[in-house]
Amino acid sequence: MTRRTKTFRLAAVAATSALVLAACGGGDDDGGSDDSSTPSRSDGVLTVGMLLPQTGSLAFLGPPEFAGVDLAIQEINEAGGVLGEDVVGIKADSGDTDSGIAAAETDKLLDADSDVIVGAASSGVSMTVVDKIMSAGSVMFSPANTSTDFDNGDFADPDLYFRTAPSDILQGAVMANLLIEDGKQNVAILARQDAYGETLAEEISKGLEAAGSTVAATVFYGENAQSYDSQVAEIAESKPDAVVLVAFEETTTIVPQLVSANVGPQTVSTYFVDGNTADYSADLPAGTLAGTKGTIPGAEAAGDFRERLLTIDPSLTDFAYAGESYDATIVSALAAITADSDAGDKIAEEIPGVTEGGTTCTSFAECADLLADGEDIDYDGVSGPIELGETGSPTAASIGIYQYGPDNTYAAVNYISGTI
Structure with missing residues (x-):
C-alpha cells in the first residue's frame, strides 16, 4: 500500500545541509562551458x-x-x-x-x-x-x-x-532519515569507490551522525573488484543493526556474500539506493530480499x-x-x-523559464497552447514540479521509498517531497 506525506522535515541533517524539506555518481568538476x-x-x-x-x-x-x-x-x-x-x-x-x-x-x-x-x-x-x-x-x-x-x-x-x-544530497538525507525512523543506531555502509558511492555514503553518514546514530563502518570496493570478501568481512565485524548497500549490478554477487557472513537481509536490515533498487526475481533465491528497503529519486509513476x-x-x-x-x-x-x-x-x-513562474500546465499540448496565446508557462511534469534552478538542477523533487517482497521485486510504500 502506498501512503503519501505532505512534507518531510529533515531534522537529521538540518545542521549540516542546505536541504530544507522533504537522488547515479560522477567524477571531477572541470566540465563547464564557455x-x-x-x-x-x-x-x-x-x-x-x-x-x-x-x-x-x-x-x-x-x-x-x-x-x-x-x-x-x-x-x-x-x-x-x-x-x-x-x-x-x-x-x-x-x-x-x-x-x-x-x-x-x-x-x-x-x-x-x-x-x-x-x-x-x-x-x-x-x-x-x-x-x-x-x-x-x-x-x-x-x-x-x-x-x-x-x-x-x-x-x-x-x-x-x-x-x-535531484542531487544525492536529497537521497542521502532521505535514506538517513529512513534509517533513523526505523530505529537503526549502528549502521554499516558498503559502497562503490566512485563519486556516486562516495557521495551517497558521505551524505547518509552526515544525516545519521547529526541525529546521534553511529556509523559502524564505511567500506568501499573498487568498481572493477573481482572479490568482495574482505569488504564483507569488515562489514560483518562492525556488528551493524543495518547495512546500506550503495551498488550497481554487482549487488547480485555481494548480497549472497553478505548472507554467508550472517549480515544478509534476513539477519540484518538491509537498504538499497537508486543504483541497485531493481527486480531481482530471476537473480536471487526467493525470499532473499524480503523486507529490504530502497530509495529512488522521482515521484510515483x-x-x-x-x-x-x-x-x-x-x-x-x-x-x-x-x-x-x-x-x-x-x-x-x-x-x-x-x-x-x-x-x-x-x-x-x-x-529554466518554462519550468517556473508562469501559468501551470501539465502536458505538452496544454503548455504549447498557452505559449501560442503568448502566456508564460510553468510546466509541472510526471516526475514532479521540476523547478530548475540557476545551476540547471531541480530545486524541488521527490524520493520514493520502496520495499521488497518474498519474490525479490519491490513496490512503493511512500514518497517524500521537498526542496533543496
Missing part, C-alpha cells in the same frame, strides 16, 4: 538524441528511460510537433564507465545533428562526454545524474547542462503514465527514471517553442 565560444546551429527540426544505457551496469535503467523519451516524442508530434515539424529521436548506448563507449556513441548523436541529448544515466559517464556535447552547442539533459559535482565549480554557472533528477509507457514498450516491468526522461524531452520541446529555434544554445536559455 558560452561565448558555443556554436549556435539550427536546421528547423528538433532532434533529440538518447544517450542511455543499453549495456553495462545500469542497463536495467535503459528500457524505462528510452520509453520515456519515445513517449514524449510521440505525444509532442501528435500535438503538432515543434516549429511546425515532427521531433526526431535517435538512440545510442551510453554503456558505463568500464566500457567507455559513450564518447563514440555521442559522436554518432552529434553527427546526426542532435540539438538535445537526453542522458546519460550515470553521472560518471556524463562527465566523460559533457564537454564534447556542450562544445558542439547541444543541450545535455540527464534524467538520472545525481552527483553533487553538477552543482559545483564550473557547472554552477549557466550552461548547456541540465537534469531532472501514475497509473495512466505507466499505461502510456506500456504502449511504447509492453515488456516494461521497471519504471525508474521514465518520468524524468519524459519530462526532460517535454521541457526541451517547450523551450524550443519559446526560443523559436531548435538550436541547443537557444533552447538552453529558455529551459
Whole structure:
C-alpha cells in the first residue's frame, strides 16, 4: 500500500545541509562551458538524441528511460510537433564507465545533428562526454545524474547542462532519515569507490551522525573488484543493526556474500539506493530480499503514465527514471517553442523559464497552447514540479521509498517531497 506525506522535515541533517524539506555518481568538476565560444546551429527540426544505457551496469535503467523519451516524442508530434515539424529521436548506448563507449556513441548523436541529448544515466559517464556535447552547442539533459559535482565549480554557472533528477544530497538525507525512523543506531555502509558511492555514503553518514546514530563502518570496493570478501568481512565485524548497500549490478554477487557472513537481509536490515533498487526475481533465491528497503529519486509513476509507457514498450516491468526522461524531452520541446529555434544554445536559455513562474500546465499540448496565446508557462511534469534552478538542477523533487517482497521485486510504500 502506498501512503503519501505532505512534507518531510529533515531534522537529521538540518545542521549540516542546505536541504530544507522533504537522488547515479560522477567524477571531477572541470566540465563547464564557455558560452561565448558555443556554436549556435539550427536546421528547423528538433532532434533529440538518447544517450542511455543499453549495456553495462545500469542497463536495467535503459528500457524505462528510452520509453520515456519515445513517449514524449510521440505525444509532442501528435500535438503538432515543434516549429511546425515532427521531433526526431535517435538512440545510442551510453554503456558505463568500464566500457567507455559513450564518447563514440555521442559522436554518432552529434553527427546526426542532435540539438538535445537526453542522458546519460550515470553521472560518471556524463562527465566523460559533457564537454564534447556542450562544445558542439547541444543541450545535455540527464534524467538520472545525481552527483553533487553538477552543482559545483564550473557547472554552477549557466550552461548547456541540465537534469531532472535531484542531487544525492536529497537521497542521502532521505535514506538517513529512513534509517533513523526505523530505529537503526549502528549502521554499516558498503559502497562503490566512485563519486556516486562516495557521495551517497558521505551524505547518509552526515544525516545519521547529526541525529546521534553511529556509523559502524564505511567500506568501499573498487568498481572493477573481482572479490568482495574482505569488504564483507569488515562489514560483518562492525556488528551493524543495518547495512546500506550503495551498488550497481554487482549487488547480485555481494548480497549472497553478505548472507554467508550472517549480515544478509534476513539477519540484518538491509537498504538499497537508486543504483541497485531493481527486480531481482530471476537473480536471487526467493525470499532473499524480503523486507529490504530502497530509495529512488522521482515521484510515483501514475497509473495512466505507466499505461502510456506500456504502449511504447509492453515488456516494461521497471519504471525508474521514465518520468524524468519524459519530462526532460517535454521541457526541451517547450523551450524550443519559446526560443523559436531548435538550436541547443537557444533552447538552453529558455529551459529554466518554462519550468517556473508562469501559468501551470501539465502536458505538452496544454503548455504549447498557452505559449501560442503568448502566456508564460510553468510546466509541472510526471516526475514532479521540476523547478530548475540557476545551476540547471531541480530545486524541488521527490524520493520514493520502496520495499521488497518474498519474490525479490519491490513496490512503493511512500514518497517524500521537498526542496533543496
